[in-house]
Amino acid sequence: MTLPIIVAAAAVITYFAYRLLYGTDTPYIKGLPEVPGLPLFGSLFELETKHAKVARGWVQKYGPVFQVRMGNRRIVFVNTFDSVRHFWITNQSALISRPKLHTFHTVVSSSQGFTIGTSPWDESCKNRRKAAATALNRPAVQSYMPLIDLESTVSINELLSDSKGGEIDLDPRAYWQRYALNTSLTLNYGYRIDGDKDDELLKEITDVERGVSNFRSTSNNWQDYVPLLRLWSKQSNEAATFRKRRDVYMDRLLNGLKERIEKGMDKPCITGNIIKDPGAKLNEAELKSIGLTMVSAGLDTVPANLIMGLAYLASPAGRPIQERAHAAITAAYPDAANPAWHACLHEEKIPYVTALYKEILRYWSVIPICLPRVSIKPIEWQGVTVPAGTTFYMNAYAADYDSSHFSDPEKFDPERYLNSDLSVSGTPHYAYGAGSRMCVGSHLANRELFTAFVRLISAFEFTPPKDRRDEPVLDCLEANAIPTSLTMEPKAFKIGFKPRDRGALVRWISESEERTKELR
Numbered sequence: 113m114t115l116p117i118i119v120a121a122a123a124v125i126t127y128f129a130y131r132l133l134y135g136t137d138t139p140y141i142k143g144l145p146e147v148p149g150l151p152l153f154g155s156l157f158e159l160e161t162k163h164a165k166v167a168r169g170w171v172q173k174y175g176p177v178f179q180v181r182m183g184n185r186r187i188v189f190v191n192t193f194d195s196v197r198h199f200w201i202t203n204q205s206a207l208i209s210r211p212k213l214h215t216f217h218t219v220v221s222s223s224q225g226f227t228i229g230t231s232p233w234d235e236s237c238k239n240r241r242k243a244a245a246t247a248l249n250r251p252a253v254q255s256y257m258p259l260i261d262l263e264s265t266v267s268i269n270e271l272l273s274d275s276k277g278g279e280i281d282l283d284p285r286a287y288w289q290r291y292a293l294n295t296s297l298t299l300n301y302g303y304r305i306d307g308d309k310d311d312e313l314l315k316e317i318t319d320v321e322r323g324v325s326n327f328r329s330t331s332n333n334w335q336d337y338v339p340l341l342r343l344w345s346k347q348s349n350e351a352a353t354f355r356k357r358r359d360v361y362m363d364r365l366l367n368g369l370k371e372r373i374e375k376g377m378d379k380p381c382i383t384g385n386i387i388k389d390p391g392a393k394l395n396e397a398e399l400k401s402i403g404l405t406m407v408s409a410g411l412d413t414v415p416a417n418l419i420m421g422l423a424y425l426a427s428p429a430g431r432p433i434q435e436r437a438h439a440a441i442t443a444a445y446p447d448a449a450n451p452a453w454h455a456c457l458h459e460e461k462i463p464y465v466t467a468l469y470k471e472i473l474r475y476w477s478v479i480p481i482c483l484p485r486v487s488i489k490p491i492e493w494q495g496v497t498v499p500a501g502t503t504f505y506m507n508a509y510a511a512d513y514d515s516s517h518f519s520d521p522e523k524f525d526p527e528r529y530l531n532s533d534l535s536v537s538g539t540p541h542y543a544y545g546a547g548s549r550m551c552v553g554s555h556l557a558n559r560e561l562f563t564a565f566v567r568l569i570s571a572f573e574f575t576p577p578k579d580r581r582d583e584p585v586l587d588c589l590e591a592n593a594i595p596t597s598l599t600m601e602p603k604a605f606k607i608g609f610k611p612r613d614r615g616a617l618v619r620w621i622s623e624s625e626e627r628t629k630e631l632r
């Protein structure tokens with residue numbers, strides 16, 4: 113071989129080796145601080161299992177916005193309240209798409225399509241988002257309050273009986289998973305799980321959706337960032353197994369609705385309305401995508417907030433807040449003929465309870481790294497142009513704990529939403545994301561949280577567990593049993609549910625049961 117050929121071959125090998133070890137899907141962004149990373153893996157090892165916490169720590173050195181190499185993907189992390197506002201709200205028309213990730217988009221989602229929250233922006237996504245947003249807007253949500261009446265009553269009644277009047281400490285998780293799931297199932301398919309909290313279908317859906325959510329996570333799947341790992345990754349097989357199990361119940365839910373429509377036995381619901389509307393612009397795949405979104409979106413998020421809130425209120429630190437909330441509820445509704453139990457279905461007029469659930473949403477920011485975005489236009493940031501096609505991760509945890517926006521952010525303090533600028537300013541927190549692809553279920557979720565807390569606090573005094581081993585972990589990140597999951601999975605715990613006034617509670621329950629018997 114002649115020397116020029118050897119030199120050329122070496123240059124080609126060096127080029128490809130460099131591309132393999134340091135290349136990224138999008139080019140280096142000139143002027144934006146970059147966290148240095150290892151060959152091939154970039155910063156994956158350093159980010160470890162706690163991406164939100166590690167990235168928050170990097171702010172000291174690299175500033176609020178920086179670029180990170182994660183395997184072969186270049187990601188812009190945005191970490192403070194104001195910088196998130198700049199990208200997600202001020203530039204919302206540019207930051208409107210979502211990236212595709214190998215495990216979720218290729219392996220998990222090949223049969224039922226993508227949820228709305230995982231779809232890149234196109235005409236179909238726009239139509240699906242519009243359909244969901246219309247079905248979940250404020251007036252629509254108000255019309256669903258009878259469902260929330262029914263589901264909260266069922267769960268509280270079961271807590272009352274299972275706790276034997278406060279004698280037995282309980283893990284509240286399954287009761288509130290069913291609350292969130294049944295509300296979404298009834299809205300979307302006109303169908304609810306009528307079993308108890310140990311129902312098989314409830315268990316199968318919560319188990320599979322939790323698994324799928326982990327495959328959706330931006331921190332769980334290194335094969336999304338390092339293509340070489342796909343060659344021998346076991347995760348693809350596991351993801352495919354979850355997909356098959358998911359297909360079984362998703363098809364069962366849709367086919368069940370179609371059968372009820374044929375027999376004229378269906379109840380009004382989102383999917384039914386679309387199937388029956390001859391002018392509907394959505395095809396079968398889009399229908400399935402809406403179904404998937406409705407089943408999965410509120411299933412981990414609503415219960416995680418509810419049960420972490422309960423855990424805190426039962427703790428010694430939360431006790432005064434629990435009593436303050438109870439006093440606020442009885443002060444707002446002093447008349448026994450119009451108790452808060454019923455009034456909370458029609459109006460949200462207990463500011464302390466509203467402030468309480470906002471603080472819960474902020475404090476536990478249950479999607480610590482928000483669903484990822486891709487920009488479709490360039491965005492300017494402090495003299496740097498971040499080009500279209502860049503992937504962005506909002507560090508919602510860091511932004512919600514940003515001390516330049518929230519005084520004493522590590523303190524759980526609902527008062528911050530009552531007496532400060534926060535009580536009037538636009539975005540109270542980033543638990544629901546922000547801007548053009550913000551959560552479309554936030555009105556529903558807020559109403560679910562408000563109703564559940566008003567009723568639970570009216571019904572019970574929450575007490576610490578008798579056995580110290582059942583005590584909850586309260587710290588926002590430490591409380592998460594699966595640190596790499598997309599949505600926080602609270603570590604198991606138990607607390608006591610001691611009825612405040614058993615007679616009144618039994619009366620409220622039977623009044624709600626009477627009112628909602630048609631919905632069962």
Ligand code: HEM
Binds near residue numbers: 228405
């Ligand atoms: C406390 C409960 C909930 C929390 C914390 C939550 C949080 C979020 C977050 C962080 C996003 C991403 C937003 C962004 O990129 O800016 C999102 C998207 C979404 N959420 Fe929720 N969510 C909750 C409940 C629900 C419920 C109950 C539904 C509907 C039944 C729902 C439907 C959606 C949909 C459809 C999207 C995708 C929006 C899009 O990509 O255009 N969410 N949610």
